[in-house]
Amino acid sequence: xxxxxxxxxxxxxxxxxxxxxxxxxxxxxxxxxxxxxxxxxxxxxxxxxxxxxxxxxxxxxxxxxxxxxxxxxxxxxxxxxxxxxxxxxxxxxxxxxxxxxxxxxxxxxxxxxxxxxxxxxxxxxxxxxxxxxxxxxxxxxxxxxxxxxxxxxxxxxxxxxxxxxxxxxxxxxxxxxxxxxxxxxxxxxxxxxxxxxxxxxxxxxxxxxxxxxxx
Numbered sequence: 001x002x003x004x005x006x007x008x009x010x011x012x013x014x015x016x017x018x019x020x021x022x023x024x025x026x027x028x029x030x031x032x033x034x035x036x037x038x039x040x041x042x043x044x045x046x047x048x049x050x051x052x053x054x055x056x057x058x059x060x061x062x063x064x065x066x067x068x069x070x071x072x073x074x075x076x077x078x079x080x081x082x083x084x085x086x087x088x089x090x091x092x093x094x095x096x097x098x099x100x101x102x103x104x105x106x107x108x109x110x111x112x113x114x115x116x117x118x119x120x121x122x123x124x125x126x127x128x129x130x131x132x133x134x135x136x137x138x139x140x141x142x143x144x145x146x147x148x149x150x151x152x153x154x155x156x157x158x159x160x161x162x163x164x165x166x167x168x169x170x171x172x173x174x175x176x177x178x179x180x181x182x183x184x185x186x187x188x189x190x191x192x193x194x195x196x197x198x199x200x201x202x203x204x205x206x207x208x209x210x211x212x213x214x215x
Contacts, residue, residue, distance in 0.1 A: 002119045005031045005046060007039035007062065008054040008081060013104060017052060020108045027115065036065030043074055049119050053098070054081045055089035063092045070097030070197070077118040099198055121198065149209050151193045157211070159186050164203045164212040 004027060006017050014032050021029045030046045033039040036053075037060040043051060051069075055062040066078050080093040080101045090101045099118040102111065149157060162172055169187070173180045187199065194205050206212050 001028050002026060002050060002115060003028050003030045003046070003048045004115060005029075005033065005039065005042055005048040005051045005076070007033040007036065007042075007051060007057070007065070009034050009057045010054075013054070013081075017111070020111055024112055027112065036060030036062055039065050040068055043069055043076055044072075048076050050115050051076045051078045052081055052102075052115075053078050053093070054104075055093050056082075061089070063089055063096055066093050066098050067096035077121070079114060079118055094200065095204065097197055097201065099200070149194075149206070149211060152190060156186055156190050156193070159183070160190055160202060160206050161212055163187070163190075163199055164206045 004021060006014050006021075006029065008014050008017075011034075014034075018029055018032070021027045030048055031042040033042050035057045039051065039053060039062075040060075042048075053062040053066060057065075062080055066080065069076065069078065078093075078098040080090060080098045081104050082090050082101055083104055084090075094101070100114060102114055106114070149160070152160065159172060159176070162175065167175065169180050169183045172178070172183045176183070178186075187202075190202055191198065194202055196202050196205055
């Protein structure tokens, strides 16, 4: 069972998500928050697996709420909700540690699939979205982000460079003549050494460190 917290200041949006989630046997809505501060409080109390977090909320927005939860070590995966595709709030939320983003008018099945994807530790981005995100981050580097890649092996550095170009595990395995299991082991090691939550955060680190440049 995937336990979900919804944070959005619009009751109608929360109601719509509630209806979708209640129809799935493997999803459970455990709480609803109307702003970022309440989302943080409920996340600590309920320990959800996934948080659907609106980026624009009164009092405390979803970007700051995401940052505080990630810095506090919350295990929940955060999907940010936005009205506009890849706006500045989304960039900031991904930088803060969100695992993906969804438009608020997403189809029910897309919402459900997205929740299942991030719940198992994956990031909700295809190669095109990843490239667009990291290109933006490269143009606006984070002042506190001085990621070091010194601990990575030569093979791990090579894999990280290819990840930054949007290659999937299967494509990495084919390119490097490795098994997918071996690729997954290398990716896990990269995440651990860089102390990041997922592949997208690792790619951002690669851009911050100057390993790759936007096309």
